[in-house]
Amino acid sequence: MTVVSPKILLLGKDSQLGWELRRSLSAIGPLIACDRQSANLENEDELRVQVRHHQPSFIVNTAAYTAVDKAETEQAKAYQINETAVRILAEEASRIGAWLVHYSTDYVFDGEKPSPYTEDDEPRPLNIYGLSKAAGERAIRDVGCKHLIIRSGWLYSAHGSNFPRAILRRAIERDQLEVVSDSFGAPTSAHLVADVTAAMLGRLNDLAQSEELSGIYHLTSSGETSWYDYAQFLLSLAQNRGLPIKANAKRVFPVTGASYAAVAVRPKNSRLDTSLLRRRFHVHLPDWKIHARRFIDEVARSRLL
Ligand SMILES: NC(=O)c1ccc[n+]([C@@H]2O[C@H](COP(=O)([O-])OP(=O)(O)OC[C@H]3O[C@@H](n4cnc5c(N)ncnc54)[C@H](OP(=O)(O)O)[C@@H]3O)[C@@H](O)[C@H]2O)c1
Structure with a gap:
Protein backbone atom coordinates (compact mmCIF):
# COMPACT_ATOMS: atom_id res chain seq x y z
CA MET A 1 0.00 0.00 0.00
CA THR A 2 1.33 3.46 -0.90
CA VAL A 3 1.00 5.99 1.89
CA VAL A 4 0.85 9.58 0.67
CA SER A 5 2.09 12.19 3.13
CA PRO A 6 0.13 15.44 2.90
CA LYS A 7 1.98 18.55 1.76
CA ILE A 8 1.82 21.39 4.30
CA LEU A 9 2.21 25.11 3.65
CA LEU A 10 3.20 26.87 6.88
CA LEU A 11 2.89 30.67 7.08
CA GLY A 12 4.68 32.62 9.83
CA LYS A 13 7.58 30.19 10.27
CA ASP A 14 9.38 32.48 12.73
CA SER A 15 6.44 33.22 15.04
CA GLN A 16 6.57 31.59 18.48
CA LEU A 17 4.20 28.97 17.15
CA GLY A 18 5.69 28.72 13.67
CA TRP A 19 9.08 27.90 15.14
CA GLU A 20 7.61 24.94 17.04
CA LEU A 21 5.40 23.85 14.15
CA ARG A 22 8.43 23.54 11.90
CA ARG A 23 9.52 20.75 14.24
CA SER A 24 6.17 19.04 14.92
CA LEU A 25 4.69 19.21 11.40
CA SER A 26 7.79 17.83 9.73
CA ALA A 27 6.70 14.41 11.00
CA ILE A 28 3.35 14.69 9.19
CA GLY A 29 4.44 15.48 5.65
CA PRO A 30 6.65 17.63 3.42
CA LEU A 31 6.68 21.15 4.80
CA ILE A 32 7.02 24.43 2.93
CA ALA A 33 7.72 27.06 5.57
CA CYS A 34 7.25 30.74 4.64
CA GLN A 50 1.98 30.68 -3.04
CA VAL A 51 -1.07 28.48 -2.48
CA ARG A 52 -1.68 27.85 -6.19
CA HIS A 53 1.97 27.05 -6.79
CA HIS A 54 2.38 24.58 -3.90
CA GLN A 55 -1.13 23.01 -3.90
CA PRO A 56 -0.87 21.90 -0.24
CA SER A 57 -3.29 19.60 1.55
CA PHE A 58 -2.98 21.80 4.66
CA ILE A 59 -2.40 25.54 4.91
CA VAL A 60 -1.27 26.32 8.46
CA ASN A 61 -1.32 30.02 9.25
CA THR A 62 0.44 31.34 12.35
CA ALA A 63 1.31 34.73 10.83
CA ALA A 64 -0.76 37.48 12.39
CA TYR A 65 -0.77 41.07 13.54
CA THR A 66 -0.14 40.37 17.25
CA ALA A 67 0.87 43.78 18.66
CA VAL A 68 -2.18 44.21 20.90
CA ASP A 69 -1.57 47.81 22.03
CA LYS A 70 -0.23 49.07 18.69
CA ALA A 71 -3.32 47.68 16.93
CA GLU A 72 -5.39 50.43 18.57
CA THR A 73 -3.63 52.96 16.29
CA GLU A 74 -2.96 50.63 13.32
CA GLN A 75 -6.47 49.35 12.74
CA ALA A 76 -6.26 49.09 8.95
CA LYS A 77 -3.07 47.04 9.11
CA ALA A 78 -4.44 44.76 11.83
CA TYR A 79 -7.58 44.04 9.78
CA GLN A 80 -5.58 43.59 6.56
CA ILE A 81 -3.44 40.88 8.17
CA ASN A 82 -5.92 39.30 10.58
CA GLU A 83 -9.04 39.42 8.41
CA THR A 84 -8.48 40.18 4.69
CA ALA A 85 -5.44 37.90 4.29
CA VAL A 86 -7.22 35.14 6.19
CA ARG A 87 -10.25 35.41 3.88
CA ILE A 88 -7.90 35.01 0.88
CA LEU A 89 -6.30 31.92 2.41
CA ALA A 90 -9.79 30.50 3.03
CA GLU A 91 -10.83 31.19 -0.58
CA GLU A 92 -7.65 29.57 -1.91
CA ALA A 93 -8.07 26.58 0.42
CA SER A 94 -11.64 26.17 -0.78
CA ARG A 95 -10.53 26.38 -4.41
CA ILE A 96 -8.10 23.45 -4.09
CA GLY A 97 -9.98 21.46 -1.40
CA ALA A 98 -7.27 22.04 1.24
CA TRP A 99 -7.72 22.42 4.98
CA LEU A 100 -7.02 25.83 6.49
CA VAL A 101 -5.57 25.58 10.00
CA HIS A 102 -5.66 29.00 11.61
CA TYR A 103 -4.95 30.29 15.12
CA SER A 104 -7.12 32.62 17.10
CA THR A 105 -7.27 33.90 20.63
CA ASP A 106 -9.12 34.23 23.93
CA TYR A 107 -9.13 37.98 23.13
CA VAL A 108 -12.23 37.40 20.98
CA PHE A 109 -14.08 37.30 24.34
CA ASP A 110 -14.74 40.14 26.79
CA GLY A 111 -13.66 38.12 29.84
CA GLU A 112 -16.87 38.82 31.77
CA LYS A 113 -18.02 35.18 31.90
CA PRO A 114 -17.44 33.68 35.38
CA SER A 115 -16.42 30.27 33.96
CA PRO A 116 -14.24 29.03 31.06
CA TYR A 117 -15.44 30.00 27.57
CA THR A 118 -16.71 27.28 25.24
CA GLU A 119 -16.66 27.33 21.44
CA ASP A 120 -20.40 28.16 21.53
CA ASP A 121 -19.94 31.40 23.44
CA GLU A 122 -20.49 34.51 21.39
CA PRO A 123 -17.28 36.53 20.70
CA ARG A 124 -17.39 40.05 22.15
CA PRO A 125 -13.87 41.51 21.81
CA LEU A 126 -12.68 44.46 23.90
CA ASN A 127 -9.91 45.74 21.62
CA ILE A 128 -8.93 46.10 17.96
CA TYR A 129 -6.66 43.04 18.00
CA GLY A 130 -9.55 40.91 19.32
CA LEU A 131 -12.00 42.45 16.85
CA SER A 132 -9.66 41.79 13.90
CA LYS A 133 -9.05 38.18 15.01
CA ALA A 134 -12.80 37.59 15.42
CA ALA A 135 -13.30 39.05 11.92
CA GLY A 136 -10.72 36.55 10.60
CA GLU A 137 -12.62 33.68 12.20
CA ARG A 138 -15.87 34.89 10.60
CA ALA A 139 -14.17 35.22 7.21
CA ILE A 140 -13.11 31.56 7.29
CA ARG A 141 -16.56 30.41 8.30
CA ASP A 142 -18.22 32.61 5.64
CA VAL A 143 -16.04 31.16 2.89
CA GLY A 144 -16.79 27.67 4.20
CA CYS A 145 -13.52 25.86 3.46
CA LYS A 146 -12.54 22.87 5.62
CA HIS A 147 -10.96 24.48 8.64
CA LEU A 148 -9.56 24.17 12.12
CA ILE A 149 -9.69 27.48 13.98
CA ILE A 150 -7.58 26.86 17.06
CA ARG A 151 -8.08 29.44 19.82
CA SER A 152 -5.35 29.59 22.42
CA GLY A 153 -4.25 32.05 25.07
CA TRP A 154 -1.30 33.13 27.24
CA LEU A 155 1.06 31.64 24.64
CA TYR A 156 4.80 31.56 25.23
CA SER A 157 7.97 29.89 24.05
CA ALA A 158 11.65 30.11 24.87
CA HIS A 159 12.16 32.13 21.65
CA GLY A 160 9.82 35.08 21.35
CA SER A 161 8.24 38.00 22.99
CA ASN A 162 6.02 36.82 25.83
CA PHE A 163 5.12 37.16 29.53
CA PRO A 164 7.53 34.66 31.14
CA ARG A 165 10.54 36.03 29.24
CA ALA A 166 9.54 39.59 30.14
CA ILE A 167 9.15 38.66 33.82
CA LEU A 168 12.56 36.99 33.96
CA ARG A 169 14.25 39.91 32.23
CA ARG A 170 12.62 42.41 34.59
CA ALA A 171 13.52 40.30 37.64
CA ILE A 172 17.15 40.31 36.52
CA GLU A 173 17.14 44.13 36.18
CA ARG A 174 14.99 45.22 39.16
CA ASP A 175 14.65 44.18 42.79
CA GLN A 176 10.85 44.20 42.85
CA LEU A 177 7.99 43.74 40.40
CA GLU A 178 4.29 44.56 40.25
CA VAL A 179 2.11 42.03 38.43
CA VAL A 180 -1.63 41.98 37.66
CA SER A 181 -3.47 39.63 40.01
CA ASP A 182 -7.08 39.86 38.79
CA SER A 183 -6.75 38.24 35.31
CA PHE A 184 -6.94 34.48 34.97
CA GLY A 185 -5.89 32.00 32.29
CA ALA A 186 -3.78 28.95 31.52
CA PRO A 187 -0.19 29.63 30.39
CA THR A 188 0.24 27.58 27.21
CA SER A 189 3.50 26.68 25.59
CA ALA A 190 3.84 26.98 21.81
CA HIS A 191 5.51 23.56 22.01
CA LEU A 192 2.26 22.02 23.28
CA VAL A 193 0.09 23.82 20.71
CA ALA A 194 2.40 22.65 17.93
CA ASP A 195 2.36 19.03 19.12
CA VAL A 196 -1.44 19.01 19.45
CA THR A 197 -1.80 20.63 16.02
CA ALA A 198 0.34 17.83 14.54
CA ALA A 199 -1.84 15.23 16.29
CA MET A 200 -4.96 16.92 14.88
CA LEU A 201 -3.57 16.93 11.33
CA GLY A 202 -2.55 13.29 11.71
CA ARG A 203 -6.09 12.41 12.71
CA LEU A 204 -7.66 14.37 9.84
CA ASN A 205 -5.32 12.61 7.46
CA ASP A 206 -6.35 9.18 8.78
CA LEU A 207 -10.12 9.67 8.72
CA ALA A 208 -12.31 9.12 5.67
CA GLN A 209 -15.01 11.57 6.89
CA SER A 210 -12.61 14.16 8.30
CA GLU A 211 -14.79 17.10 7.17
CA GLU A 212 -17.02 16.39 10.14
CA LEU A 213 -14.20 17.63 12.39
CA SER A 214 -14.10 21.06 10.72
CA GLY A 215 -14.70 23.85 13.25
CA ILE A 216 -13.41 25.96 16.13
CA TYR A 217 -11.45 24.37 18.98
CA HIS A 218 -10.08 25.75 22.24
CA LEU A 219 -6.52 24.64 23.01
CA THR A 220 -4.73 25.61 26.21
CA SER A 221 -2.88 23.77 28.95
CA SER A 222 -4.99 22.39 31.80
CA GLY A 223 -5.34 24.26 35.08
CA GLU A 224 -5.44 28.00 35.62
CA THR A 225 -3.61 30.79 37.40
CA SER A 226 -3.37 34.58 37.62
CA TRP A 227 -0.50 36.58 36.05
CA TYR A 228 0.66 37.31 39.62
CA ASP A 229 0.75 33.65 40.78
CA TYR A 230 2.33 32.68 37.46
CA ALA A 231 5.12 35.24 37.93
CA GLN A 232 5.76 34.00 41.47
CA PHE A 233 5.89 30.40 40.26
CA LEU A 234 8.39 31.27 37.49
CA LEU A 235 10.63 33.27 39.82
CA SER A 236 10.80 30.57 42.48
CA LEU A 237 11.83 28.06 39.78
CA ALA A 238 14.33 30.57 38.38
CA GLN A 239 15.86 31.10 41.82
CA ASN A 240 16.16 27.33 42.35
CA ARG A 241 17.88 27.00 38.97
CA GLY A 242 20.40 29.70 39.88
CA LEU A 243 19.29 32.33 37.35
CA PRO A 244 20.71 35.74 38.34
CA ILE A 245 17.45 37.39 39.45
CA LYS A 246 17.30 40.33 41.85
CA ALA A 247 13.51 40.10 42.41
CA ASN A 248 12.62 36.70 43.83
CA ALA A 249 9.04 35.40 44.28
CA LYS A 250 8.66 37.33 47.59
CA ARG A 251 9.48 40.58 45.80
CA VAL A 252 6.46 40.33 43.44
CA PHE A 253 3.51 42.53 44.44
CA PRO A 254 -0.08 42.23 43.18
CA VAL A 255 -1.79 45.09 41.32
CA THR A 256 -5.17 45.29 39.59
CA GLY A 257 -5.43 45.31 35.81
CA ALA A 258 -7.24 48.66 36.07
CA SER A 259 -4.20 50.25 37.76
CA TYR A 260 -1.87 48.99 35.04
CA ALA A 261 -1.81 51.54 32.21
CA ALA A 262 -2.06 49.44 29.01
CA VAL A 263 -3.32 51.08 25.80
CA ALA A 264 -5.72 48.24 24.89
CA VAL A 265 -8.24 46.79 27.36
CA ARG A 266 -7.67 43.08 28.04
CA PRO A 267 -10.16 40.40 29.15
CA LYS A 268 -9.93 39.38 32.83
CA ASN A 269 -11.08 35.85 32.20
CA SER A 270 -8.98 34.12 29.52
CA ARG A 271 -9.95 30.61 30.57
CA LEU A 272 -11.00 28.39 27.65
CA ASP A 273 -12.93 25.14 27.98
CA THR A 274 -10.96 22.51 26.02
CA SER A 275 -13.32 19.55 26.38
CA LEU A 276 -14.47 19.57 22.73
CA LEU A 277 -10.90 19.27 21.46
CA ARG A 278 -9.99 16.53 23.95
CA ARG A 279 -13.15 14.57 23.12
CA ARG A 280 -12.96 14.82 19.32
CA PHE A 281 -9.21 14.47 18.83
CA HIS A 282 -8.34 12.25 21.82
CA VAL A 283 -5.51 14.50 23.00
CA HIS A 284 -4.18 15.02 26.52
CA LEU A 285 -3.54 18.58 27.69
CA PRO A 286 -1.10 18.61 30.63
CA ASP A 287 -1.22 21.05 33.54
CA TRP A 288 0.40 24.42 32.70
CA LYS A 289 3.10 23.94 35.36
CA ILE A 290 4.66 21.03 33.45
CA HIS A 291 5.62 23.15 30.44
CA ALA A 292 6.45 26.16 32.65
CA ARG A 293 9.09 24.04 34.43
CA ARG A 294 10.47 22.91 31.08
CA PHE A 295 10.60 26.53 29.92
CA ILE A 296 12.71 27.56 32.95
CA ASP A 297 14.99 24.55 32.42
CA GLU A 298 15.46 25.52 28.77
CA VAL A 299 16.22 29.15 29.65
CA ALA A 300 18.59 28.15 32.45
CA ARG A 301 20.52 25.72 30.24
CA SER A 302 20.83 27.93 27.20
CA ARG A 303 20.68 31.41 28.82
CA LEU A 304 18.12 32.33 26.16
CA LEU A 305 17.02 35.64 27.72
N1 LIG B 1 0.89 35.27 21.77
C1 LIG B 1 -0.22 34.91 22.39
O1 LIG B 1 -0.36 34.99 23.63
C2 LIG B 1 -1.37 34.33 21.59
C3 LIG B 1 -2.48 33.91 22.28
C4 LIG B 1 -3.52 33.35 21.58
C5 LIG B 1 -3.45 33.24 20.20
N2 LIG B 1 -2.38 33.70 19.53
C6 LIG B 1 -2.38 33.56 18.08
O2 LIG B 1 -1.47 32.54 17.72
C7 LIG B 1 -0.84 32.84 16.47
C8 LIG B 1 0.66 32.85 16.64
O3 LIG B 1 1.01 33.78 17.66
P1 LIG B 1 2.53 34.01 18.08
O4 LIG B 1 2.53 34.63 19.43
O5 LIG B 1 3.27 32.75 17.83
O6 LIG B 1 2.95 35.11 16.99
P2 LIG B 1 4.25 36.06 17.03
O7 LIG B 1 5.37 35.36 17.69
O8 LIG B 1 3.81 37.39 17.54
O9 LIG B 1 4.61 36.18 15.49
C9 LIG B 1 3.75 36.74 14.56
C10 LIG B 1 4.31 36.39 13.21
O10 LIG B 1 3.49 36.95 12.20
C11 LIG B 1 4.37 37.43 11.20
N3 LIG B 1 3.73 38.51 10.44
C12 LIG B 1 3.21 39.68 10.89
N4 LIG B 1 2.78 40.41 9.86
C13 LIG B 1 3.03 39.69 8.74
C14 LIG B 1 2.81 39.90 7.38
N5 LIG B 1 2.26 41.03 6.91
N6 LIG B 1 3.16 38.95 6.50
C15 LIG B 1 3.74 37.80 6.91
N7 LIG B 1 3.99 37.53 8.21
C16 LIG B 1 3.63 38.48 9.11
C17 LIG B 1 5.58 37.99 11.95
O11 LIG B 1 6.64 38.09 11.06
P3 LIG B 1 7.88 39.07 11.35
O12 LIG B 1 8.75 38.30 12.32
O13 LIG B 1 8.50 39.27 10.02
O14 LIG B 1 7.32 40.32 11.94
C18 LIG B 1 5.75 36.91 13.00
O15 LIG B 1 6.56 35.85 12.52
C19 LIG B 1 -1.44 34.18 16.03
O16 LIG B 1 -2.53 33.92 15.19
C20 LIG B 1 -1.93 34.80 17.32
O17 LIG B 1 -3.01 35.68 17.07
C21 LIG B 1 -1.32 34.23 20.20
Missing part, protein backbone atom coordinates in the same frame (compact mmCIF):
# COMPACT_ATOMS: atom_id res chain seq x y z
CA ASP A 35 8.09 33.98 6.35
CA ARG A 36 7.13 37.57 5.50
CA GLN A 37 9.66 37.61 2.63
CA SER A 38 8.07 34.70 0.78
CA ALA A 39 4.41 35.18 1.82
CA ASN A 40 3.52 38.66 2.98
CA LEU A 41 -0.01 38.77 4.39
CA GLU A 42 -0.30 42.35 3.14
CA ASN A 43 0.24 41.16 -0.43
CA GLU A 44 -2.95 39.44 -1.55
CA ASP A 45 -1.61 38.33 -4.94
CA GLU A 46 1.51 36.81 -3.39
CA LEU A 47 -0.61 34.71 -1.03
CA ARG A 48 -2.75 33.38 -3.86
CA VAL A 49 0.35 32.57 -5.92
